[in-house]
């Protein structure tokens with residue numbers, strides 16, 4: 001029972017909010033501005049680091065003309081401490097092991113820039129599970145453009161049906177536009193209720209993932225079977 005499973009990163013496999021918030025707050029401190037609460041920054045995650053910085057800047061009434069300078073500064077701070085407080089969600093490692101044992105091939109489609117995404121995956125001993133890692137700056141486009149997700153699947157061998165696992169509005173929209181089944185992690189950084197996001201199945205413990213993938217693969221196989229009359 002194999003599948004091509006592509007994962008979002010932040011809020012799906014890893015809880016990276018504390019380090020993202022710390023980087024943004026160091027940038028603000030460099031501007032002699034007070035730190036923002038982590039909960040505020042949580043709402044700014046999902047569309048990549050440049051967008052996160054843009055949202056912080058709007059919130060703090062910083063001059064939009066400084067966007068590229070302050071994005072670079074935030075990235076420098078993030079790179080210096082990307083794994084200080086970031087953790088792998090419970091159940092993820094066991095689920096990735098089992099999926100690999102099933103013969104699935106795994107990839108990453110994240111809006112985090114590719115270099116820090118690879119660095120964080122490597123530091124957390126996750127990089128070797130993935131045969132493709134596409135970041136928010138790998139292509140000219142990124143999620144919710146389905147081209148980002150399609151390119152992630154295309155970078156992997158076609159061992160079975162394709163499915164996407166993510167945590168946010170951006171991921172749900174990407175999967176819907178790409179027309180692939182979507183597994184929604186309920187404990188990530190989404191802003192709307194689970195019921196408001198289009199998804200195939202949802203889960204709150206990553207240990208459930210292999211069974212959910214099996215279920216989707218079986219359903220896909222049933223749908224693909226020629227109908228008898």
Ligand SMILES: O=C(O)COP(=O)(O)O
Nearest residue numbers: 009010046047048110111
């Ligand atoms: O960097 C972000 O804003 C979000 O990253 P993600 O796509 O891995 O959730």
Ligand SMILES: [Mg+2]
Nearest residue numbers: 008010011167
């Ligand atoms: Mg995410």
